[in-house]
Amino acid sequence: MELKEVLELLEQLVPLSLAESWDNVGLLVEPSRSHPVRAILLTNDLTDAVMKEAETISCDLIISYHPPLFRPIKRLVQKDWKQRLAIQAVEAGIAIFSPHTSWDNVKGGVNDWLVGGLGSGQVSVLSQALDVASHSxxxxxxxxxxxxxxxxxxxxxxxxxxxxxxxxxxxxxxxxxxxxxxxxxxxxxxxxxxxxxxxxxxxxxxxxxLEKPPLLGHGQGRVCVLDQPITVVEAIQKMKSHLSLSHIRLALGLGQTLESSVCTVAACAGSGASVLNGAKANLYITGEMSHHEVLDAVAKGTSVILTDHSNSERGFLGVIRERLAVRLPDSVTVMVSKADRDPLEVV
CATH class of the missing domain: 3.30.70 (Alpha-Beta Plaits)
Incomplete structure (x- = not known):
């Protein structure tokens, strides 16, 4: 399958127009030698370990959730680790694609998957995406x-x-x-x-x-009114299981205990404080927040679960692998990286 065809499929699956304006999404590295895509490697972050894995399995396309190239660059040199990886990819004939916030914002994307870890409920978008392609x-x-x-x-x-x-x-x-x-x-x-x-x-x-019409179901963050309220301790257990983590961090809201009821939860993968700020919920779930952002939430009576940044996102790679597998021909293999992991761990 040609790279162009894979990119068209990815666009059909999740339009890049859903990404935030500040983001750097899409095809970031395109090798000059055109050849069929037979192996795709999914990763949350492109690191040296993931690049070695990609070369070992003769990968043709790396889909890196976080864009390894984000800020403008004036040269390609070996001393910068991200530029070095881009050079390696070109030399190995490996294309690099990043979806980042388009996967966050799409209906059924990362944030729906994240909040879904606590159970079913009525889900709505915290910051509604607008139809940028519409007439204005x-x-x-x-x-x-x-x-x-x-x-x-x-x-x-x-x-x-x-x-x-x-x-x-x-x-x-x-x-x-x-x-x-x-x-x-x-x-x-x-x-x-x-x-x-x-x-x-x-x-x-x-x-x-004219006001741009909303794209219902698409946008930043999610808030869910749970069909079945749970306790804080049950929320902890569910998120550990959902994200395959042995440890997460918890800040109890003012006046709350581990047995307090959680009826409404707001979630944003990655660094979600700016999106969650002001959301009315018993519990916030995100990857990371600053010390003072946590204090602000706690003072309002909202408990906070922090998983570390990429741990709130990585599990969605398995969902995307399944969605791609049913749409790609048998000649294309889609794998989730085994080398990709959060740089932080509890010791």
């Missing part, structure tokens, strides 16, 4: 005749990359024909410039900014 402005104007209307619409379509704009026409009256056109951010300026070249539209033009 409405242009309202008037034309004097059907001939002028046809000419203006033809020019506006050219401004929008040749795609037909959404437009509506109200019944003509003594002042002319009323027209509404929906356009994107990119086509707004050329569309306005076009209308200003026509007398009637330029004199009657008004511009309205």
């Amino acid at each position: 402005h409405k242009l309202e104007f008037m034309v004097r005749s059907a001939e002028e209307l046809n000419a203006v619409i033809e020019e506006l379509n050219a401004c929008d990359g040749g795609t037909a704009l959404q437009h509506s026409i109200s019944r003509p009256d003594s002042s002319g024909i009323h027209v509404s056109v929906i356009c994107s951010d990119l086509s707004l300026t050329p569309s306005v410039q076009t209308l200003l070249r026509h007398t009637s539209p330029s004199q009657s033009l008004s511009i309205l900014k």
